[in-house]
Amino acid sequence: MSTHIGAAAGDIAPFVLMPGDPLRAQWIAETFLDDARCYTQVRGMLGFTGTWQGQRVSVQGSGMGQPSLAIYVNELFTDYAVESVIRVGSCGALTERLAVRDLVIASGACTDSSMNRIAFEGLDYAPVADFGLLRDAAAAAAARAATRGPGGPAVHVGLIFSSDSFYAARPELAARMVDYGVLAVEMEAAALYTLAARHGRRALAICTVSDHIVTGEETTSHEREQTFGEMVEIALTAGLV
Numbered sequence: 001m002s003t004h005i006g007a008a009a010g011d012i013a014p015f016v017l018m019p020g021d022p023l024r025a026q027w028i029a030e031t032f033l034d035d036a037r038c039y040t041q042v043r044g045m046l047g048f049t050g051t052w053q054g055q056r057v058s059v060q061g062s063g064m065g066q067p068s069l070a071i072y073v074n075e076l077f078t079d080y081a082v083e084s085v086i087r088v089g090s091c092g093a094l095t096e097r098l099a100v101r102d103l104v105i106a107s108g109a110c111t112d113s114s115m116n117r118i119a120f121e122g123l124d125y126a127p128v129a130d131f132g133l134l135r136d137a138a139a140a141a142a143a144r145a146a147t148r149g150p151g152g153p154a155v156h157v158g159l160i161f162s163s164d165s166f167y168a169a170r171p172e173l174a175a176r177m178v179d180y181g182v183l184a185v186e187m188e189a190a191a192l193y194t195l196a197a198r199h200g201r202r203a204l205a206i207c208t209v210s211d212h213i214v215t216g217e218e219t220t221s222h223e224r225e226q227t228f229g230e231m232v233e234i235a236l237t238a239g240l241v
């Protein structure tokens with residue numbers, strides 16, 4: 001057991017999917033994994049291990065925000081020898097180039113979090129995705145679009161903004177990031193990428209656009225579940241290549 005994960009050694013697979021919501025972790029385990037077993041309920045942050053197409057996969061909730069995700073990712077890397085983590089989450093679109101239900105595969109993550117400022121003492125570190133996972137996720141998304149034909153969610157590969165605030169004191173600052181190519185806002189990816197680099201592991205964040213900062217549009221819970229399924233299948237394909 002680690003401080004915040006009640007799993008025994010060997011309970012967690014080398015490859016972990018990481019949604020923010022623990023109930024989403026349960027939904028992924030029940031929907032996509034065979035022989036899924038819950039290995040932790042500590043503080044309600046559920047984790048499961050099962051198999052997908054015969055390969056072991058774990059699903060671990062991260063909670064909302066970088067401090068919460070950092071607790072679980074640190075312990076996955078240091079106490080359970082996890083090799084790769086793909087965040088499967090939701091985000092808010094910052095530009096009208098994106099529509100709700102689109103997918104964002106985050107090549108890198110800007111942030112307003114103090115975590116890296118403290119770690120790097122004034123230097124601006126660049127949290128980026130593992131290239132292999134990024135490449136394989138983009139390829140899996142393109143293959144699905146080719147076989148499915150038109151009508152599915154658009155897929156965007158680009159920068160995301162990991163904010164520490166959902167109710168931002170200065171929302172106009174996120175809008176300024178759009179001028180520099182940032183596509184969407186969420187609250188976890190930058191910490192995931194920084195920790196994976198620190199531990200020499202692999203990480204990627206894929207997010208579905210569930211709300212639109214510019215238009216105010218939001219997806220229904222049914223729509224979220226549909227696009228979330230597409231994203232999970234892309235993540236499983238990329239993570240288990």
Ligand SMILES: Nc1nc2c(nc(Br)n2[C@@H]2O[C@H](CO)[C@@H](O)[C@H]2O)c(=O)[nH]1
Nearest residue numbers: 020064090091092163165166186187210
């Ligand atoms: N800061 C922020 N986070 C968002 C937004 N939309 C979504 Br979904 N999120 C994510 O959803 C949770 C907040 O509802 C956090 O875990 C974020 O990653 C948004 O417009 N802003």
